[in-house]
Amino acid sequence: MLERLELEAFLTLAEELHFGRTAERLHLTTGRISQSIKKLERHIGTPLFERTSRYVRLTPAGRQLHDDLLPAYEQLRAGLRKAVDAAHGIRHVLRVGFVGAASGQLMVHAAQLYAERHPGCRAQPRELQISDAYPRLRDGDVDLLIVSLPHEEAGMVVGPVLYSEHRMLAVSTRHPLAGKETVSLEDLPGVRLLQARAVPAHWRAERTPLLTPAGHPIEPGPAFETFQEALALIGAGQGAFVVGSQATRYYARSDVAYVPFSDAPRLEWAPLWLASRTTPCIHDFNRAAQDAAGRDHLAAITADFGM
Incomplete structure (x- = not known):
């Protein structure tokens, strides 16, 4: 039986491809992560990662296991989040996908501002890779994306530029x-x-x-x-x-x-969403994101990236 720690360690390492960052995200030691992965590999009977001093990569077996486990894991997490939201009176959750660490930092502040302005609403930031960002938006896994311009995707709306960088x-x-x-x-x-x-x-x-x-x-x-x-x-x-x-x-x-x-x-970053799924919540969040990008507590971002 796959234990929760093994599952989270495997899926997080498959995303980060770095034992140190995986340990930081899960608030564990790198040794504990390594032990969990080795235990899972013994259970499966084959290596799931290639490890060298320069890189960590999924093996074909690891890629297959990741692709099979991730949808079920995300569904489980979504069910738990909905139960928690219902218990706290959250009526609507806007799922905001972002690519890149700067967008992630901005999204955390924007989500806080959005929740303050709209009681009963919550923005859930979700980190994506550029390879899966557009498909997950089209499939409805996220409601909004923060990605770099330009965009030429049919049926998608581009919002205001939030920040730019060299x-x-x-x-x-x-x-x-x-x-x-x-x-x-x-x-x-x-x-x-x-x-x-x-x-x-x-x-x-x-x-x-x-x-x-x-x-x-x-x-x-x-x-x-x-x-x-x-x-x-x-x-x-x-x-x-x-x-x-x-x-x-x-x-x-x-x-x-x-x-x-x-x-x-310069590279410009802006929100993107499907025209067919435009809602007032998306516009409300975009305003919160614009205001968050201009706040003093984000001066470190804007100074480096040129807003």
């Missing part, structure tokens, strides 16, 4: 570009740009183009599903990726360098 190139610290003060879009032929799986075509063209503005070809690199997986590939020298400046604060690594672009437009 673009940077994430490369291995061993790469020649890592020592430069700035890079240009015309430097991209000198790297292999990692490819995010299952993203819209317009997002891929914007963030991982095949040509520079001058028409020089850019070589595609390996594909990834989570940002932590992308960072592991970058640190191992297998490619590079265009990120926002928030990465320097939230995703600092000894094997990855972040070099600002001198000629690339």
Whole structure:
């Protein structure tokens, strides 16, 4: 029988791909996480993760187990949340998906402000990966997304820009570009740009183009599903990726360098939702998010990212 700790340790590690961050999220030691994973692997009879000094990755068996367990686990958590909400008089829950740590921090403050202004309503922030953000919005798993512009998805509405940030190139610290003060879009032929799986075509063209503005070809690199997986590939020298400046604060690594672009437009982040599911709650939350982005207690975010 699968114990709760083994289940949570496995699903969290599959998302973070890092024992330290998994331990922090579950308020446990890394040793306890490692023991739980080993116990689960003994029970299953096969390794679920590949572990090296540079990265942690799901094995094919681990990926299959993750895909099978996650829907049931999310359904169980949703049922428990509904029971708790009913006990506390919560009438409506707005599920807000976000991609990136800065958006997550902003969403926590926006959710607090939204709850203060609208008693009986609650916003539930949910961290997503860019590879599953759009499908989960279309499937109704979340009501609203906070992601980077531009958007060209049919049937979706884009809300007001909440914050912006400088673009940077994430490369291995061993790469020649890592020592430069700035890079240009015309430097991209000198790297292999990692490819995010299952993203819209317009997002891929914007963030991982095949040509520079001058028409020089850019070589595609390996594909990834989570940002932590992308960072592991970058640190191992297998490619590079265009990120926002928030990465320097939230995703600092000894094997990855972040070099600002001198000629690339800023990344803008905004809410996105389905036109067919527009509700007053979405507009109320967007106003709370705008106000939260401008509050003094978020000055650390806005100073770094350019609001």
